[in-house]
Amino acid sequence: MRKNWAREEAYLILNNIIDKDAYSNIELRRRLNKSNLTKLDKALVTEIVNGTLRNLIYIDWVIKQFSKIKEEKIKSNVKNIIRSGIYQILFLDKIPDSAVCNESVELAKKYDNIGSSKFVNGLLRNVSRNKDNIGYPDKENLEEYLSIKYSHPKWLMEILLDHYGVDFTEELIKSNNEPPPLTIRVNRLKTHKQEVMDILESYDIKCDDGLFNEEALIIKGTSSIEGIDIFKKGYFSVQDESSMLVSKVMNPKPGWMIMDVCSAPGGKAAHMVELMNNEGKIIARDIYKHKLELINKACERLGIKIVDTQLFDARNLDESYIRKADGVLVDAPCSGLGLLRRKPDLRWKKKPNDMDELHNLQYSILRSSSHYLKKGGVLVYSTCTLNKKENIDIVKRFLGDNEDFCLDSIEGLLPQNIYAPNAKEGYIELYPNIHKTDGFFIARMIKK
Numbered sequence: 001m002r003k004n005w006a007r008e009e010a011y012l013i014l015n016n017i018i019d020k021d022a023y024s025n026i027e028l029r030r031r032l033n034k035s036n037l038t039k040l041d042k043a044l045v046t047e048i049v050n051g052t053l054r055n056l057i058y059i060d061w062v063i064k065q066f067s068k069i070k071e072e073k074i075k076s077n078v079k080n081i082i083r084s085g086i087y088q089i090l091f092l093d094k095i096p097d098s099a100v101c102n103e104s105v106e107l108a109k110k111y112d113n114i115g116s117s118k119f120v121n122g123l124l125r126n127v128s129r130n131k132d133n134i135g136y137p138d139k140e141n142l143e144e145y146l147s148i149k150y151s152h153p154k155w156l157m158e159i160l161l162d163h164y165g166v167d168f169t170e171e172l173i174k175s176n177n178e179p180p181p182l183t184i185r186v187n188r189l190k191t192h193k194q195e196v197m198d199i200l201e202s203y204d205i206k207c208d209d210g211l212f213n214e215e216a217l218i219i220k221g222t223s224s225i226e227g228i229d230i231f232k233k234g235y236f237s238v239q240d241e242s243s244m245l246v247s248k249v250m251n252p253k254p255g256w257m258i259m260d261v262c263s264a265p266g267g268k269a270a271h272m273v274e275l276m277n278n279e280g281k282i283i284a285r286d287i288y289k290h291k292l293e294l295i296n297k298a299c300e301r302l303g304i305k306i307v308d309t310q311l312f313d314a315r316n317l318d319e320s321y322i323r324k325a326d327g328v329l330v331d332a333p334c335s336g337l338g339l340l341r342r343k344p345d346l347r348w349k350k351k352p353n354d355m356d357e358l359h360n361l362q363y364s365i366l367r368s369s370s371h372y373l374k375k376g377g378v379l380v381y382s383t384c385t386l387n388k389k390e391n392i393d394i395v396k397r398f399l400g401d402n403e404d405f406c407l408d409s410i411e412g413l414l415p416q417n418i419y420a421p422n423a424k425e426g427y428i429e430l431y432p433n434i435h436k437t438d439g440f441f442i443a444r445m446i447k448k
Contacts, residue, residue, distance in 0.1 A: 338439020
């Protein structure tokens with residue numbers, strides 16, 4: 001299949017993400033599963049879309065340096081053609097600049113007009129001629145320099161610099177611009193790792209052992225694996241290793257009753273069932289009916305029998321479950337700042353004033369959910385963000401208000417090869433630049 005077809009598909013996907021608020025991971029999966037593109041072309045589409053989104057702030061800064069038209073006056077669809085073209089010119093070595101310019105011009109002709117195509121041609125060729133001398137803003141304004149060089153919003157730079165300092169922040173945001181691994185969790189209820197590895201090998205899909213979890217496999221050479229028959233048979237689920245560690249920190253036992261109060265899409269509930277050998281009960285709740293349907297479909301595929309999905313707002317207290325649960329998982333709604341490798345569009349979809357609202361929501365859910373635990377029960381609080389105000393600050397606030405809870409050491413629940421300086425204190429912070437996983441926070445508390 002011709003490469004320009006792949007570039008056209010990438011342009012259409014970018015339009016839907018940037019202009020129509022589609023989510024990058026969902027839109028890519030939806031469009032590529034429907035397309036007739038080859039495996040190589042699908043990889044190119046994924047690279048162009050995610051690469052453009054990861055570097056969007058820098059690309060827009062480049063446009064301002066070279067465009068004779070003010071950026072805000074450039075039509076959005078034309079700007080998206082230019083954005084993907086600049087990404088390919090500046091970041092992809094294997095594609096000739098002339099081919100990128102020519103095919104971008106054809107896209108402009110098809111989706112706008114001749115005048116726009118001339119503008120696109122002139123701007124991209126000018127960028128190509130000067131690409132070795134573009135550089136970055138002056139370092140004197142550190143937040144702006146880091147924001148543009150690594151394409152993270154300035155308000156986020158202020159948060160990260162405050163939490164982590166200059167060196168760690170730069171390492172972190174640099175790692176956010178690297179493609180994340182595709183990781184799967186083998187379903188021990190139906191199969192074992194070697195069988196899955198052998199079947200994947202028969203599909204010419206390469207994989208390696210996970211970094212931290214014995215049931216994890218890292219997939220190489222493909223970005224789409226949910227279409228093969230063993231996925232439909234429930235032999236594995238797609239899940240990052242950081243997310244797998246949540247269930248390990250819970251350490252559920254067969255026969256337990258667990259409340260998973262913010263469960264959708266159900267990956268952690270399914271993992272806990274596998275660790276429980278399908279014995280016991282998990283109440284999986286969410287506030288959206290269509291998300292509960294996702295959990296039910298996943299459970300049916302995986303052969304899970306002990307999950308009961310319920311429509312319920314976790315901020316509220318359900319008195320019928322007070323002091324009934326052996327474990328409660330609060331995988332709280334969060335800013336998602338640990339997922340910027342995997343969901344680069346979150347960089348501009350999240351706003352700084354979201355943080356205060358999230359903090360109050362998270363605390364409300366944690367406080368209500370804690371009432372469901374028996375004495376000696378386990379309360380796990382987790383998020384996929386790197387904002388300490390949503391993580392350890394929430395836990396400290398909760399413990400300060402609830403003397404009958406305490407943090408519980410997780411040293412014996414984590415793999416020995418993982419960097420976890422706070423494990424003895426009862427929590428772990430995971431970072432893309434250190435652990436090569438999504439950014440995550442997990443704390444384990446016990447009801448005294």
